[in-house]
Amino acid sequence: MHSYRLIGIVILIGVLIGCSASNAIPSPTLAQGPADTITPDLTTTSSLVQTVPSSLATTSATATPSTAGGSSIRFFGSSTNDLDRIKIPLVTINSSGISSRPVNVDRDLTLEFWMKANAADNMAPACEGWYYGNIIIDRDIFGNGDYGDYGIAICDGKLVVGFSVGNDDRLLKGNRTVTDGVWHHIAVTRANSGQVRLFVDGQLDAQINGPSGRIDYRLNRPTSYPNSDPYLVFGAEKHDYPGSRYYNGLLDDVRISNIVRYTGDFARPTAPHPVDANTVALYRFDEGSGTAIGDSTPGNQSPGVLQPRTGGAAQHWSTDTPFASSSAPLTPRAFLPMIIRS
Numbered sequence: 481m482h483s484y485r486l487i488g489i490v491i492l493i494g495v496l497i498g499c500s501a502s503n504a505i506p507s508p509t510l511a512q513g514p515a516d517t518i519t520p521d522l523t524t525t526s527s528l529v530q531t532v533p534s535s536l537a538t539t540s541a542t543a544t545p546s547t548a549g550g551s552s553i554r555f556f557g558s559s560t561n562d563l564d565r566i567k568i569p570l571v572t573i574n575s576s577g578i579s580s581r582p583v584n585v586d587r588d589l590t591l592e593f594w595m596k597a598n599a600a601d602n603m604a605p606a607c608e609g610w611y612y613g614n615i616i617i618d619r620d621i622f623g624n625g626d627y628g629d630y631g632i633a634i635c636d637g638k639l640v641v642g643f644s645v646g647n648d649d650r651l652l653k654g655n656r657t658v659t660d661g662v663w664h665h666i667a668v669t670r671a672n673s674g675q676v677r678l679f680v681d682g683q684l685d686a687q688i689n690g691p692s693g694r695i696d697y698r699l700n701r702p703t704s705y706p707n708s709d710p711y712l713v714f715g716a717e718k719h720d721y722p723g724s725r726y727y728n729g730l731l732d733d734v735r736i737s738n739i740v741r742y743t744g745d746f747a748r749p750t751a752p753h754p755v756d757a758n759t760v761a762l763y764r765f766d767e768g769s770g771t772a773i774g775d776s777t778p779g780n781q782s783p784g785v786l787q788p789r790t791g792g793a794a795q796h797w798s799t800d801t802p803f804a805s806s807s808a809p810l811t812p813r814a815f816l817p818m819i820i821r822s
């Protein structure tokens with residue numbers, strides 16, 4: 481019964497296409513049909529994302545990691561309970577006491593990474609604090625910044641970058657929309673003088689005078705949040721503060737440096753970030769599986785851990801990278817078949 485109806489529809493469409501082509505008669509019905517499926521309503525797509533996460537997992541899990549193109553990390557933006565994120569300890573505790581890992585940068589700093597995300601998956605509105613956005617990088621400590629804390633998030637489709645020293649909390653607001661479903665190279669520089677600059681694809685996007693002075697995590701500081709405060713976190717609000725928003729998208733090749741690398745526009749990189757003397761941590765995310773996150777600087781001194789959301793680690797690995805874009809789609813295109821079917 482169903483197949484007969486389907487065949488009938490196919491024949492009908494075929495006839496209509498045939499008529500349209502041979503007689504050049506405009507067909508409003510046909511013209512509107514495909515257009516609706518090509519440009520799905522973002523709100524509708526977003527609701528579909530919530531209901532069919534398994535298809536995303538399949539896309540990532542079945543992709544074969546390529547040694548040539550490497551891999552990136554996929555965050556899903558919804559999990560709490562310390563999941564769906566990467567955690568990198570800022571300090572080491574051993575028999576000789578507590579010490580900083582190299583990633584615990586104290587003064588001049590450059591954070592660079594590649595991101596790919598869609599607007600419908602990162603809906604935080606314009607904000608006056610990075611902690612209200614869809615958080616990509618979180619080096620917060622609960623409450624005031626003490627020596628210092630900082631974070632990078634998406635608000636209204638643009639990046640925001642916040643630095644706090646003591647109770648001096650300042651926010652840089654980006655201008656360019658980055659949630660357009662393509663890879664962007666992001667660089668944030670912060671000088672000990674307080675100057676903060678944001679570069680999108682090598683172009684200066686915004687700058688502010690932030691608070692000056694050291695911004696590292698203070699060793700031996702007391703904390704009620706030992707499982708989140710002394711960590712650098714990717715893809716989540718590290719404290720799972722109620723109402724927080726999380727980054728939903730891809731992240732790759734995060735390089736952290738102890739200098740201000742850029743003071744003006746630069747050419748968008750065409751290859752993964754190299755390691756040099758000022759690179760204090762580099763996360764290539766080329767492992768392709770599992771939960772260990774290596775630091776590609778000599779000695780792997782600031783490694784991290786992927787905390788998968790429900791469903792396991794495989795769904796977090798993607799072969800879609802800035803340098804070898806694969807067919808693995810982000811969310812909207814992934815759900816076209818569902819929209820057509822309905």
Ligand SMILES: [Ca+2]
Nearest residue numbers: 621622623624
């Ligand atoms: Ca804080």
Ligand SMILES: [Ca+2]
Nearest residue numbers: 550551764765
């Ligand atoms: Ca990579």
